[in-house]
Amino acid sequence: MEIVRCTQCQRNYIPPKYACPSCGGTRFKPSEIEGKGIIESFTTIWIAPEQHLDQVPYQLIVVKLDEALRVTGRLAGPAEGLAIGARVEFTEKNEIGYWFRLAKGKAHDTKR
Amino acid sequence: MVNMRSVSVIGIGSTNFGRLEGWSLVDMACEAANEAIADAGVPREKIQAFYLGNFGSGILVGQETIAPKIGYQLGLGTIPATKVEGACASAGIALRHGFLLVATGLADIVLVAGAEKMTSATTAQSTAALAAAAEELEYKAGLTFAGAFGIWSHRHMHEFGTTRKQLALVSIKNKKNGIPNPRAQFRKKMTLDDVLESRMIADPLRLYDCCPISDGAASLVLCTTEMAGEYCDKPVEIMGSGHATACSNIYEAESLVQFRATVEAARQAYDMAGLKPSDIDVVELHDCFTMAEIIDSEDLGFFEKGQGGPAVEEGLTQVRGKIPINPSGGLLSKGHPVGATGCGQAYEVIKQLRGDHENQVSGAEIGLAHNLGATGAVSTVHVFRRR
Numbered sequence: 001m002e003i004v005r006c007t008q009c010q011r012n013y014i015p016p017k018y019a020c021p022s023c024g025g026t027r028f029k030p031s032e033i034e035g036k037g038i039i040e041s042f043t044t045i046w047i048a049p050e051q052h053l054d055q056v057p058y059q060l061i062v063v064k065l066d067e068a069l070r071v072t073g074r075l076a077g078p079a080e081g082l083a084i085g086a087r088v089e090f091t092e093k094n095e096i097g098y099w100f101r102l103a104k105g106k107a108h109d110t111k112r
Numbered sequence: 113m114v115n116m117r118s119v120s121v122i123g124i125g126s127t128n129f130g131r132l133e134g135w136s137l138v139d140m141a142c143e144a145a146n147e148a149i150a151d152a153g154v155p156r157e158k159i160q161a162f163y164l165g166n167f168g169s170g171i172l173v174g175q176e177t178i179a180p181k182i183g184y185q186l187g188l189g190t191i192p193a194t195k196v197e198g199a200c201a202s203a204g205i206a207l208r209h210g211f212l213l214v215a216t217g218l219a220d221i222v223l224v225a226g227a228e229k230m231t232s233a234t235t236a237q238s239t240a241a242l243a244a245a246a247e248e249l250e251y252k253a254g255l256t257f258a259g260a261f262g263i264w265s266h267r268h269m270h271e272f273g274t275t276r277k278q279l280a281l282v283s284i285k286n287k288k289n290g291i292p293n294p295r296a297q298f299r300k301k302m303t304l305d306d307v308l309e310s311r312m313i314a315d316p317l318r319l320y321d322c323c324p325i326s327d328g329a330a331s332l333v334l335c336t337t338e339m340a341g342e343y344c345d346k347p348v349e350i351m352g353s354g355h356a357t358a359c360s361n362i363y364e365a366e367s368l369v370q371f372r373a374t375v376e377a378a379r380q381a382y383d384m385a386g387l388k389p390s391d392i393d394v395v396e397l398h399d400c401f402t403m404a405e406i407i408d409s410e411d412l413g414f415f416e417k418g419q420g421g422p423a424v425e426e427g428l429t430q431v432r433g434k435i436p437i438n439p440s441g442g443l444l445s446k447g448h449p450v451g452a453t454g455c456g457q458a459y460e461v462i463k464q465l466r467g468d469h470e471n472q473v474s475g476a477e478i479g480l481a482h483n484l485g486a487t488g489a490v491s492t493v494h495v496f497r498r499r
Contacts (some may be wrong), residue, residue: 013364015249021364041270041368043262044315045254050252060255062263062363070363072250072263084270091212097253 001037001068001098004028012069014098016063035090036103037065042075062086063100073098088097116215120499122344123152123332123333123392126317130297131231132327137173140329141182144455148331149223156186159333160219162190162193163210165203165226166451167285169195170239172233173254189224190381196424197451199245202226203330204454204483204492208355210334215353220336221269226328227453237324245486247361258322259403260487262314267368269316272418276316277428280307281424282402283320283444289431290441292470295456297326313482321402327448330455332462333447337499346466351387351478352495354380358436360489369418373491374411374484381480381493388411392495393476394464395435398484399442405429409437412493421445431473432488439464454483465498471493 003012008025012033015051019026045052046055053059061077075082076091076099088100125147127140133141141164142210149156164179175181183193196205203226210224233241243251250260270275284303290296302320326462340347354377359365366372382388389412397412399405406420414435417421428435440446440460443453461479463469476498483492 021359027355041263041267043259043266043317044312045256045259045262046312046314047256047258048254048258048271049242049251050235055254060253060259060263062267062368065140072253072361072363074253076272084266095252 001033002032003031005031009063012067014058017098033065033066033067037063039082039084039086039088040064040070041084061088061100073100075100077101082090114216117143117217118337118349119211119214119334119350120337120340121301121332121460121496122335122340122345122347122349123154124331124459124478125151125328125460126295126456127328128295128479129449129456135327137169137175137178137229138156140229140327141225144227144329144331145186145225145281146277148333152333154221154333156188157282158221159188159191159223159359160221160354161191161213162188162223162406163206164193164195165454167197167199167202168244168450169226171241171244173229185288185388191267191349199485199493200398200448200450200453201483201485201490202451202454203456207251207332207454207458208353208492211350211353214334214336220339222334223339224329224334224407224455225329226452228449228451229327230325230449231327249488250361256314258314258317258401261403262317263362264368265316265403271369272421272498274406274421278303278406278421278425279321279402280304282399282405283307285424285430285437286442286444287289287401288454288474289439289471290445293441293446293471296441296445297324298441298445310459311332313409317401317403323448323466326449328447328449328452328456329457330452331373332455332458347499348462348465348496349499352381352383352385354378354493356380357490358488361487365488369407371407371411371484371488371491372410373488377493385495386428387478387495392435392478392480394439394461394473394479395437395482396440396442396460397437397482399438399444400448402444405437408482408484411490412480431471436473439469439473452473454492457481457483461496465496
């Protein structure tokens, strides 16, 4: 998975920024990550915008990646086991966006 | 910093919210503004500026340069007429800018309004408008606003044990509050089964967890408090005004259970007013979805983070509760004409503080209106006090 890293504060972002929301730095370098993480939250969409009608119902997930950044993406494959704390791994990026599938392994309790 | 002058609301007007067949965007805005001007009893030539909150006139009804068009129809002469936009918070921002102009001394009397025409739009137009307010990465992935609140709902339930029943109780309360309000789109009692058996929109949110699509407009006339007595025997002072921006998507926000823009706008408004959450007698807050009301009630400081759900269940937010929230019926019941909502909320709060609301909170003296736009990207908070 391609990301960018602020050269000043080392924060990671997915879409590039003009200035780092965290430190104001303006220099970023591209970086590659594996794309593993856990689900912080999710929803299943039953009423969709026109261009996604043929995909209903589909799952949107917010993934906390191991590199300390989040991304909103789509769940690929079966949704059994979809829960907050479940581990996922990146599968692909296409015109819809970032896709992840549920990974093997025990769910983590991420409650504060 | 300049010396701020005290600003009061001297006139209010509103159309009903709902499906207003045969009414154009301009018609609705002019109707609400004319009512506010007549209520204030102010001659039109005394109005020195006009701010309009509107979200999607270009996409939804094919009209732009909408503030000058409405200003002209209202016979406001050559005064500046400005549209401001911040999705669902557009009218809160219009109020904010009208307030700033009077407070800083650049004008003595300003007209503000919010208006939106939504029910005449085609599905393609509505979809395009939604896309225009959402963040690109999330919109392309198929996220809807109900979906965003579905995601925030699951997280809030996970962290604090907020229940599905507590969400439904927000809807039941606001539907009940809408019954006596003639401006409300929904005026029908709802049961727990009605909410829990309504169709799924974005898990865990069902149809009756979501506000409807509406047309409507609302308007206020602002004046220096010093001059307010010349026009109005029930002026309501704007004690505090806050306006803040935050991250415009879910995944880069600091928190999935708090809207930073709300927290910051509330801090500004309370600081300016010299008041705290426990001083507030009545609240109109941005309940576009049931979970929004719970999160907002915490972000505005009425309850500790995580306690918004139990507070609803204990009845603390009922009209006769400790802190009455959305006695108008809120967006859930009154409707949500996106760019009109912020002025509509202020209208309801001011009616409460004048003591003539259809669902009156007994003895209400200090009120708060909270407006939230897009994916948590923008918020305004205003605190009002009767004089």
